[in-house]
Amino acid sequence: MAEPQQDWNTLPDEDFRRIFRDWVDANCPAELRFMRKQRPLFDEVAEWYHALANKGWLAPTWPQAYGGMGLNPAKHMIYVEEWARLGCPRIPDHGIGLTGPLLLQYGTDEQRAYYLPRILSGEHVWCQGYSEPNSGSDLASLKTSAVRDGDEFVVNGQKIWTTLAHCANWILLLVRTRKVEGKRQEGISVLLVDLRTPGVRIRPIPNLREEADFCEVFFDDVPVPAGNLVGEVDQGWTLAKSVLGHERIFLGAPTRPEYALARLETLAEATGKFEDKAFLSRYARHRLDVYDLGSAFERFAKVLRAGGDLEADVSVLKIFNTELYQRITEEMLEIAGEAARFEDDLDAGDTKVDAMNLFLDSRAPAIFGGSNEIQRNILAKAVLRLPG
Known part of the structure; x- marks a missing residue:
């Protein structure tokens, strides 16, 4: 259970900086400071993840009503600066920084009630399924398809360079739900997919340091409940851009x-x-x-x-x-x-x-x-x- 919060935005910046720095400095384990590995696995930083969650400081920009700190941009910048200055390890943060904000802005009440607490507890660890072979920075050319079949979407395709997919159990997935002749940004949707679903296969890609930061993720006739669609069908491009805004x-x-x-x-x-x-x-x-x-x-x-x-x-x-x-x-x-x-x-x-x-x-x-x-x-x- 997270501690009760105060309105951090009412504090002078330097007071907030001092309070945040002092607590982090006292509670971030010394052996995790300035880690060689830039993207540690969830299990490697779980102690720090749960300490932040229990303090109520895991999700800096989420509203306090949903378990966040409710920081405005000025206070969030201080949070990021002190985190880096103290050498805190990066936590698997796709749930905190991508899925959570997306659901807060575009999700249903049911989606927020189900997914947000599980992100904070660490029960759900997320990764981001955007890039594809031959469709990395040119994201709108993606080809992974999701075809509606009754109460489900059936997903087929491949994602690549998916960070830490092998230690995640959910993926924020960008899919094509309609073929278009004109503007490629049309006909794209966002799905929330359980990586434990039959038909999902994950293959790690070792990097230059022989660490498996990245993965390929394959989808072969993967059923996804229609209720896992975020926002409107075929309108996912706006959602995809919003989570990358800052x-x-x-x-x-x-x-x-x-x-x-x-x-x-x-x-x-x-x-x-x-x-x-x-x-x-x-x-x-x-x-x-x-x-x-x-x-x-x-x-x-x-x-x-x-x-x-x-x-x-x-x-x-x-x-x-x-x-x-x-x-x-x-x-x-x-x-x-x-x-x-x-x-x-x-x-x-x-x-x-x-x-x-x-x-x-x-x-x-x-x-x-x-x-x-x-x-x-x-x-x-x-x-x-x-x-x-």
């Missing part, structure tokens, strides 16, 4: 480059690289870029804090962030040379630096959440008004 600003948060720069500094100190003028010049450029990224992030965050909506130019954050992260981790490998083996961290004085782990981790963010090539297209069309 994703790019959080993908642009400077926490990854900041952490990587700190690790670079530790490694450079231990190896005497700060005596090398060429390295010092490159390091200064990285540090200035991190400062610039922080300033850019703050500019967009102010829009959210004021209750505004982000425009297409927020795409620049993701590009800047992910490519800076890559440049910093590449610098770490320059210093480490052949010592940067996959299996071993590097000795750096009285600590160790996970140079290769960070380098490999930096490859994926430029792809997920809409690849950087897609983000550049968005900027070209929506901001620079260049012809398509």
Whole structure:
């Protein structure tokens, strides 16, 4: 049972920051701080998940009536900033950040009453079924079909790059319910699918670090109750976009480059690289870029804090962030040379630096959440008004 809540939005920002930081710092297990694994499995962070749920702090933006904190954008930004600053592990958050908000906005009373408490309890662990082979960033070209058959939809198709599907038991699934000749965004619907249903098959995809963050999910004549449709049939494109509305600003948060720069500094100190003028010049450029990224992030965050909506130019954050992260981790490998083996961290004085782990981790963010090539297209069309 979650603790009684207060109206956090009435507190001054710094008071809320202090209260949140102090509790998290005291209650997040030390062994989970600054984990090597960016997307741990549910079982690996279940203790932290349940601690947040019991405190009533698991779902920051959900209304308090549904078990959330009811944070406005300004307080939510503080929540995210302190979470990252304290090195808290990422929890399997598709239920909290995607399914929950979708049901709060578009679901029925029955759907909210059934699914939301089970997300908070951890009984339902969700993943997101959007991308398909040959249909990743071009999401509207999806082909997974759902055909109505009485009181059910029958689903056939395949999803790919489905994060943590192998430790989830439900999937928020984007399907095509009607073939269209014109605009591809038409004829798409959203279904809530139990992954334990016969006909569902999940195959993990190991990443560069030999971890199974991603999966393929196959659907062969999978029956889904018609009551699991969210919103109106064939109107799912609007729903699909709504749950991704603020994703790019959080993908642009400077926490990854900041952490990587700190690790670079530790490694450079231990190896005497700060005596090398060429390295010092490159390091200064990285540090200035991190400062610039922080300033850019703050500019967009102010829009959210004021209750505004982000425009297409927020795409620049993701590009800047992910490519800076890559440049910093590449610098770490320059210093480490052949010592940067996959299996071993590097000795750096009285600590160790996970140079290769960070380098490999930096490859994926430029792809997920809409690849950087897609983000550049968005900027070209929506901001620079260049012809398509």
